[in-house]
Amino acid sequence: MDKVSIFRFPKDPEMHAKWIWVIPRQVLVVRGKMVVCKKHFSEQFIIRVDIVTRDDGSVLSVPRQRPKLTADAYPSLFPNTPSYLSSEPARKRRTPEDRLLDQSVCDDQQFQQWLADDNICSFDMLDEKLANFVADSGSPWSIIRSDGCICLCTFDMSDVPKIVCAIKVLRDLSVQVYRGQYTVNFDSLK
Numbered sequence: 637m638d639k640v641s642i643f644r645f646p647k648d649p650e651m652h653a654k655w656i657w658v659i660p661r662q663v664l665v666v667r668g669k670m671v672v673c674k675k676h677f678s679e680q681f682i683i684r685v686d687i688v689t690r691d692d693g694s695v696l697s698v699p700r701q702r703p704k705l706t707a708d709a710y711p712s713l714f715p716n717t718p719s720y721l722s723s724e725p726a727r728k729r730r731t732p733e734d735r736l737l738d739q740s741v742c743d744d745q746q747f748q749q750w751l752a753d754d755n756i757c758s759f760d761m762l763d764e765k766l767a768n769f770v771a772d773s774g775s776p777w778s779i780i781r782s783d784g785c786i787c788l789c790t791f792d793m794s795d796v797p798k799i800v801c802a803i804k805v806l807r808d809l810s811v812q813v814y815r816g817q818y819t820v821n822f823d824s825l826k
Contacts, residue, residue, distance in 0.1 A: 677713065682709075759786075
């Protein structure tokens, strides 16, 4: 036979009155050590494991031999009664600090993933990522490729074509940057 946990009415006058109010009985008089069965409580109100954080930051979890109720627990489930008499209580919202901590952990994981994905290990990988970036973003950069290097350039075409900025990446992934107004000699490009 399975053990059934039972819980005594709370000593706190407010919670005691709430229990009497929510239990669907015409007249409920609490005498002596009246109890309510665990089947009338939502799982969120039943504590089955004690969790303690030690001084060194480690967490100790110990299963309880006898479950206990949270301080704000009240009976809300009443099988074999009309459905409007039973209701699953709303889940408790976590504290802002806990939500902020979870969001911070999630942000850190996403940042670490972004760093891992953004790692460029080879010249060919750089070439591929640059080509995708320029194609996808509508970037003003132009790519000029040769066997030993990749040149990224921005041009000023307002008067005489000029290179505004050029970045040259060699096969060993070393970088050279040129800034200023360099006139483009189209005859030398032939």
